[in-house]
Amino acid sequence: KAGVTQTPRYLIKTRGQQVTLSCSPISGHRSVSWYQQTPGQGLQFLFEYFSETQRNKGNFPGRFSGRQFSNSRSEMNVSTLELGDSALYLCASSLPAGKNTGELFFGEGSRLTVL
């Protein structure tokens, strides 16, 4: 069974540009979450999508947005990039917590560098 796939793995942008990151969850997983990881702040929750609807949103400015498609694939977009947006962006998918633990399955991440 394929894992969570994130593209691109690495990218370099300049301030003011925008970027779109893509995430394909594990087959059958309808929940997709995004996290930003930086050395200073650790992993910070961005948002979670389930069945094409945003269920939860973290404390990030409106420049950060996302969406989910009917096949559960998700994209996140960051507009007007700032130097502080340089980070590893991790996507995770999961089954609903209930009969299972509901743990997050992470992709390898997209490493964004803003110059």
Place this chain on the structure above:
Amino acid sequence: AQKITQTQPGMFVQEKEAVTLDCTYDTSDQSYGLFWYKQPSSGEMIFLIYQGSYDEQNATEGRYSLNFQKARKSANLVISASQLGDSAMYFCAMREGRTGNQFYFGTGTSLTVIP
């Protein structure tokens, strides 16, 4: 207040010895889940072990066990018989019942196993 606190930025352990990584959490929910993840230098987050708030027994998964002390709100990870491949960052995380699939992560502990 921090939801998850990991007070050990770095730890060293001799190969084949046991090591305990500390984690305390803060929640007013009765229903919550506690997770530990490992992040090697490659960047991917690997799920290790889960403890539910209503579980009376401490969770175990192979060489990993979780020392769950509910009254003290601690969920320490114990790794027995350390191996060189255990060298990585370790993150404690919590999912609260009321916030759906939003996970809160600690700042992590960097574990180095010495031959």
